[in-house]
Amino acid sequence: MEKIGIIGCGISGMTLAKKLREAGAAVEIFEKEKAPGGIARGFKAEGWQDSVEFFYHHWFQKDHDLLGLIEELGLKDRVKFRTPKTVMYHKGKFYPFDTIPAAIAYPGLGFGIHKVRFGLAGVYLKLTKNWQALEKVTAKEWMTKYAGEFAYKTMWEPMMLGKFGSEYADRVNMAWLWARIYSRTTSLGTFDGGMQDLYDIFAAKLKDAGVKIRFGAMVNAIEQADYGKFRLSGEGEQWSDFDKVIVTTSPQSMLGLCDALPEGYKSQLAELKHLGAVVLCVRLKQPLSPQGYYWYNLPKSEGYPFLALVEHTNFVPKERYNNETIIYAGDYLPRGHEYFSLSADELLKKLIPGFRKINPDFSEDWIIGASKFAADYAQPVPFINHSKAIPAMKTPIDGLYFVSMSQIYPWDRGMNFAVRWANQLAEQVLGNRE
Numbered sequence: 020m021e022k023i024g025i026i027g028c029g030i031s032g033m034t035l036a037k038k039l040r041e042a043g044a045a046v047e048i049f050e051k052e053k054a055p056g057g058i059a060r061g062f063k064a065e066g067w068q069d070s071v072e073f074f075y076h077h078w079f080q081k082d083h084d085l086l087g088l089i090e091e092l093g094l095k096d097r098v099k100f101r102t103p104k105t106v107m108y109h110k111g112k113f114y115p116f117d118t119i120p121a122a123i124a125y126p127g128l129g130f131g132i133h134k135v136r137f138g139l140a141g142v143y144l145k146l147t148k149n150w151q152a153l154e155k156v157t158a159k160e161w162m163t164k165y166a167g168e169f170a171y172k173t174m175w176e177p178m179m180l181g182k183f184g185s186e187y188a189d190r191v192n193m194a195w196l197w198a199r200i201y202s203r204t205t206s207l208g209t210f211d212g213g214m215q216d217l218y219d220i221f222a223a224k225l226k227d228a229g230v231k232i233r234f235g236a237m238v239n240a241i242e243q244a245d246y247g248k249f250r251l252s253g254e255g256e257q258w259s260d261f262d263k264v265i266v267t268t269s270p271q272s273m274l275g276l277c278d279a280l281p282e283g284y285k286s287q288l289a290e291l292k293h294l295g296a297v298v299l300c301v302r303l304k305q306p307l308s309p310q311g312y313y314w315y316n317l318p319k320s321e322g323y324p325f326l327a328l329v330e331h332t333n334f335v336p337k338e339r340y341n342n343e344t345i346i347y348a349g350d351y352l353p354r355g356h357e358y359f360s361l362s363a364d365e366l367l368k369k370l371i372p373g374f375r376k377i378n379p380d381f382s383e384d385w386i387i388g389a390s391k392f393a394a395d396y397a398q399p400v401p402f403i404n405h406s407k408a409i410p411a412m413k414t415p416i417d418g419l420y421f422v423s424m425s426q427i428y429p430w431d432r433g434m435n436f437a438v439r440w441a442n443q444l445a446e447q448v449l450g451n452r453e
């Protein structure tokens with residue numbers, strides 16, 4: 020029986036483990052944290068029925084790979100789709116922007132030529148599948164040319180700046196923006212009980228099927244013995260005799276794990292750029308959004324100290340959280356930004372003016388508590404012709420594989436694609452495809 024080691028117990032690692040175990044392999048997962056779920060995992064405060072994710076998460080109706088996996092796990096009935104409201108800013112007010120009629124009514128583009136060009140470009144992007152042509156230009160160039168400079172500056176530039184910062188916003192390719200427009204739905208899904216329940220049940224099912232999962236097991240090095248088998252080293256521990264090893268961490272972590280990788284592959288990993296994320300999850304005694312909105316896209320140029328305000332309890336009923344209101348204030352930021360080093364309370368102080376801009380009645384008395392979550396590796400950045408820069412999942416070392424959010428393309432990183440890529444990689448590992 021082939022012995023396969025998987026580093027990481029996020030959705031990719033668990034999907035790989037399922038496929039490989041079903042094919043008869045002996046599978047062992049190594050996870051540095053104490054629980055499964057990776058960057059999509061969550062927590063539950065006392066008195067709550069459901070968990071919330073550390074970083075806001077929802078699914079789309081087109082997420083067929085993920086929804087198919089959940090169905091295979093026998094948990095389809097626990098997926099709940101709802102249609103909460105997403106809003107955009109214009110001159111001090113927020114307007115719904117998640118349906119075609121709402122986009123037509125949005126005043127930011129006026130009602131003349133700008134809106135017509137914006138609409139036509141949007142229709143084209145919803146219909147075309149030719150992302151290969153779109154990755155040759157930047158989103159800025161394409162949108163300015165077809166939707167018009169006014170529409171780009173009003174609609175897309177604030178989002179690109181928020182997501183990628185001034186260093187990268189103008190360099191991201193159009194295929195990335197196409198994929199976001201193409202694949203999103205207004206109905207958003209989540210897991211009844213919170214997504215952490217899904218990962219806990221998935222991990223328990225894997226264990227029942229014979230997969231060994233080691234939590235609190237940080238892997239520091241991967242080496243290959245003379246006789247070809249792999250050895251993993253952790254803190255004072257070693258695990259040996261793996262025929263194959265699959266790494267599901269970040270490119271930077273992969274670089275540190277395996278010295279023996281050839282220089283060409285290492286430099287491909289090193290060239291991949293990404294941003295981190297900092298999120299403050301705040302528990303309130305009463306709702307923040309006066310209109311019951313779920314997702315606020317915020318322009319930093321208007322003085323908002325974060326990119327998105329997400330009122331989770333306008334998506335999942337607050338009764339599940341002991342009637343508390345749960346909001347997230349989130350941002351994508353380069354490592355080194357001061358938000359990474361602030362405590363939750365310090366960050367809260369910086370963000371409160373943003374809460375007041377959304378609801379002038381907001382009072383600090385409403386706050387029950389705040390938790391800060393930060394990740395160095397949160398949003399890969401795809402430049403022009405990114406498809407040619409992606410390192411192969413099969414590394415040049417025979418038997419060693421790597422899959423990460425940076426290889427998911429042209430789609431934006433997301434759990435659905437993590438599942439799809441993991442399924443494809445499992446086929447490669449099993450020798451069923453190149």
Ligand SMILES: Cc1cc2nc3c(=O)[nH]c(=O)nc-3n(C[C@H](O)[C@H](O)[C@H](O)COP(=O)(O)OP(=O)(O)OC[C@H]3O[C@@H](n4cnc5c(N)ncnc54)[C@H](O)[C@@H]3O)c2cc1C
Nearest residue numbers: 027029030031051057058059074076077237238397433434
């Ligand atoms: C802010 C934010 C919002 C998001 N929103 C959404 C959303 O709304 N919808 C959606 O579908 N997706 C969303 N995503 C993306 C989604 O979270 C990811 O696509 C998915 O969770 C990636 O899963 P993964 O298993 O590939 O990686 P990860 O979840 O990162 O798993 C990797 C695992 O490896 C472990 N690990 C790392 N190094 C080591 C080591 N040396 N030894 C042992 N273990 C190690 C980590 O602890 C982790 O558990 C969001 C991501 C972020 C950051």
